[in-house]
Amino acid sequence: MTNISDIQLQIKNTSARAVVENSIKLAKANSEYNALLNLTEERALLRADKIDAGLIGGRLAGVPFVVKDNFLAFGAPTTAASKMLETFNTPLQATAVEKLEAEGAICIGKANLDAFAHGGSTENSAFGPTKNAIDQTKVAGGSSGGSAVVTALDIVPFALGTDTGGSIRQPASFNGVVGVKPTYGTVSRYGVVAMANSTDTIGVLTSAVADAELVMSIMSGEDERDMTTLPDFFKIEPCAKSNQNIGLIKDFMAEGVDPEVRASINKYVDKLRADGHTVTEVDLPMVEYALAIYYIIVPAEISSNLARYDGIRYGSRAGGIKTLAELYGQTRDQGFVTENKRRIMIGSYVLSSGFFDAYYLQAQKARTLLINEFNELFKTYDALIGPVAPTTAFNLGENTTDPVKMYLNDIMTVPASLVGLPAISVPVGVSSLGMPIGVQIIGPRQSDASLLALAKSEELK
Amino acid sequence: MTKITRDDVLHLAQLSSLQLGDTEIDGLQIDISNILGYVDQLSKLDTQGIEPTYQVTGLESVWRDDKIIDYGVSCEDLLACAPESADNQVKVPKVL
Numbered sequence: 001m002t003n004i005s006d007i008q009l010q011i012k013n014t015s016a017r018a019v020v021e022n023s024i025k026l027a028k029a030n031s032e033y034n035a036l037l038n039l040t041e042e043r044a045l046l047r048a049d050k051i052d053a054g055l056i057g058g059r060l061a062g063v064p065f066v067v068k069d070n071f072l073a074f075g076a077p078t079t080a081a082s083k084m085l086e087t088f089n090t091p092l093q094a095t096a097v098e099k100l101e102a103e104g105a106i107c108i109g110k111a112n113l114d115a116f117a118h119g120g121s122t123e124n125s126a127f128g129p130t131k132n133a134i135d136q137t138k139v140a141g142g143s144s145g146g147s148a149v150v151t152a153l154d155i156v157p158f159a160l161g162t163d164t165g166g167s168i169r170q171p172a173s174f175n176g177v178v179g180v181k182p183t184y185g186t187v188s189r190y191g192v193v194a195m196a197n198s199t200d201t202i203g204v205l206t207s208a209v210a211d212a213e214l215v216m217s218i219m220s221g222e223d224e225r226d227m228t229t230l231p232d233f234f235k236i237e238p239c240a241k242s243n244q245n246i247g248l249i250k251d252f253m254a255e256g257v258d259p260e261v262r263a264s265i266n267k268y269v270d271k272l273r274a275d276g277h278t279v280t281e282v283d284l285p286m287v288e289y290a291l292a293i294y295y296i297i298v299p300a301e302i303s304s305n306l307a308r309y310d311g312i313r314y315g316s317r318a319g320g321i322k323t324l325a326e327l328y329g330q331t332r333d334q335g336f337v338t339e340n341k342r343r344i345m346i347g348s349y350v351l352s353s354g355f356f357d358a359y360y361l362q363a364q365k366a367r368t369l370l371i372n373e374f375n376e377l378f379k380t381y382d383a384l385i386g387p388v389a390p391t392t393a394f395n396l397g398e399n400t401t402d403p404v405k406m407y408l409n410d411i412m413t414v415p416a417s418l419v420g421l422p423a424i425s426v427p428v429g430v431s432s433l434g435m436p437i438g439v440q441i442i443g444p445r446q447s448d449a450s451l452l453a454l455a456k457s458e459e460l461k
Numbered sequence: 462m463t464k465i466t467r468d469d470v471l472h473l474a475q476l477s478s479l480q481l482g483d484t485e486i487d488g489l490q491i492d493i494s495n496i497l498g499y500v501d502q503l504s505k506l507d508t509q510g511i512e513p514t515y516q517v518t519g520l521e522s523v524w525r526d527d528k529i530i531d532y533g534v535s536c537e538d539l540l541a542c543a544p545e546s547a548d549n550q551v552k553v554p555k556v557l
Contacts, residue, residue: 091538185518198516224530227523228516292500303477310478312553317544324556329480338485342492345473349497352476362503364513369506371514403492404499420517 001207002154004214007063016048016062016106023064023108026155033131035140035149036066039109040075047106059218061104066150066159068143069110070117070193073097080193081125082115084315084335094191095226096160096202096219103218108156111146115337116306117162117195119143120170120409123400124339131396133175134435138393141171144205148175151205158206158215164195165294166388166413168203169425173388173438176427178206180216180452183445184420185230187216188223196301197228199294199417209426209456216448233446237453244382244454246272247282252386252412261387264429264437268385271458282377282384286370287415293370294414295407296350296363302340303347309335342403371419378444383451385441387412388425392435412440422448426455463497465490 011019024041044064051062067073070080072090079085097107114124122130122145130145132138133152140149144161148171151159161168163181172179180203187202194200202219206212213236221232248269253262269279311317311331318330336344350359377384389409399406416423422445425438443451470490474481481489536549545552 088542091534091542092532185520224525225532227525228518228520230518289503289506292503295496296500296503307478311544313539313551314542315544321554324554325478326480327554328478332478333480333482336479338488341474341477341479341481341485342489342496344477344479345470345489345493346496348473348476349493358504359500361513362506362508363500364515365508365511366503366506368511368514369508371517402495404495407496407499418517 002157003208004060004063004157004211007157011062016051017045019062020044020048020064020106020108023156026153027109027150030153030155033133033136033149033153034128035112035130035146035153036109037069037079037081037112037127037146038076040073040107043075044106044108051104051106056104058102058104059214060100062106063104064106064108064156065100066109066111066147066156067097067107068113068147068159068161070113070162071097071160072191073107073110075107076110078110078193079127080116081113081127082335082337082340083126084309086316088315092191095188095223097191099219100215111144111150111159113146114143114339116193116340117143117164117167118302118339118343120166120406121394121399122146122171123396124337126337129396132393135393137395138435139174139396141174141393143167145171147205148172148177148179151175151177151207154207158204158211161203161205162192162195163201163203163417164199165298165417166410168205169388169413169423169438169440170409172205172425174393174436176430176436178209178212178427178455179425179438180204180212180448181416181423182216182220182448183230183422185228186234186448187219188221188226188229190223190225194305196298197305198301199298199420209452209459213449213452213456216452230446234449237449240453240457241382241450242276244277245380246277246279247377247381247384248279249284249287249384249386250281251284251287256390257387258391260431261391261437265385265387265439268428268439268458275458282381284373284377284415286366286373289366290370290415290418291407291411293363293366293418294410295346296359297367297418299343299347300351300360301347303344303351306336306340306344311335339403367418370415374415374419374421383441383443383447383454385439388438388440389413392431392437416442421445422451424451424455426459463494463501465494465497
């Protein structure tokens with residue numbers, strides 16, 4: 001695995017241009033994975049030359065990275081893996097991208113995702129699925145599947161993703177890389193295609209925990225263009241607090257969970273105990289309802305957010321139409337994939353008069369109960385752990401015909417999203433077939449740096 | 462179990478400004494029924510006296526100074542994003 005420090009050494013010994021060229025070469029050589037939708041080659045090389053000439057510097061000077069294609073970034077269209085935005089060239093960049101560029105990092109391309117980030121396998125991309133980095137017959141996970149695969153294949157040392165219900169953590173787990181979903185409000189979402197405003201977060205996928213710390217410390221902080229951002233609280237912790245009290249979420253270790261996944265988590269528990277931490281089983285009965293809460297609230301927010309794609313101001317517009325209603329209807333029919341439509345329509349249903357109280361309001365009340373349960377546990381525990389997903393990466397096509405079955409795969413990642421908690425995914429083992437398994441570490445709000453410090457202290461052993 | 466009819470699907474499509482093709486309508490009818498069937502389990506949860514949580518930060522009415530921020534984006538840049546424009550305006554089909 002290539003770390004940022006390895007890349008920095010390569011830049012020192014050769015040049016930023018040589019490193020960026022190598023990264024682009026690797027991206028092209030691995031095109032069969034379909035992890036990248038577009039390269040930003042020309043702009044990347046221009047920036048590399050400026051760095052070599054000493055015109056741009058910073059903590060990530062010359063370090064190549066990839067962004068999920070729902071981040072507005074210069075040098076290629078921002079498609080959100082949809083026909084709707086296939087040719088959309090942004091006039092502005094996401095705050096997260098701007099902050100990384102200000103530190104000299106170089107974006108080399110835009111990663112595949114489920115269209116508009118709706119999905120957990122990258123099979124909902126309008127431009128074909130991304131294949132798993134370890135086994136090409138398996139899914140990459142999603143929706144940040146492309147970002148996970150380019151990191152796992154060492155094309156770049158880090159890639160940006162978005163996580164609304166597990167979209168960073170699950171693909172990280174499926175491809176054996178580190179994934180960080182920060183506390184809600186940590187990183188500005190300005191310039192990122194909105195999905196569900198109350199749970200959307202921006203984070204990073206890396207090979208090493210220390211690299212995730214560095215990238216998060218750069219991206220974090222208040223942005224007046226995203227009023228939900230928190231004042232910068234992210235301070236890298238050089239070492240983990242000793243004798244932590246850690247809760248193992250019993251509800252995530254039940255019968256239906258792959259025994260090999262459970263075994264890997266139990267091994268991690270043993271390691272934590274050997275290092276002086278106390279690990280106790282804890283109950284979170286409300287997680288049984290988390291998925292139902294999520295698949296009411298998130299489609300509701302999606303139906304509202306995706307109303308902006310009307311074929312008028314940007315994006316594609318259907319041809320051969322006569323009326324405005326036809327323009328909307330046809331543009332949206334052609335520009336969205338079925339999963340987008342499914343979620344928009346579920347959202348329209350749960351928000352419509354007559355059903356609002358039974359679905360939407362009930363879900364928001366249930367969310368309060370879920371939050372209360374987590375708050376109660378964090379009075380005693382520093383962090384909670386469990387698997388990221390019930391299984392390792394599943395086969396391509398295995399769950400595409402049954403949306404509920406596909407959604408069930410998110411059962412362990414949606415709780416932290418609904419509560420706005422930081423949660424990270426760290427590789428802890430592989431199955432007998434060699435498929436990666438990740439552990440999920442969830443902490444109280446704004447404990448992001450502590451979670452990473454804990455993961456880092458265990459990573460080295 | 463929530464039963465969604467074909468007419469329900471067409472109504473939801475209309476509310477969502479989606480002109481669906483026939484083949485997609487059938488599939489969506491099954492999928493939406495199944496998804497609502499799954500989320501229906503929330504109805505058995507007792508939420509009497511519980512306040513809803515619409516957003517998790519507790520932030521309320523975040524204010525900023527009433528000043529113009531230069532985003533570095535020109536009118537031309539934005540018009541260039543529109544599928545059709547003319548005379549410095551976005552062009553749409555006849556509304557009335």
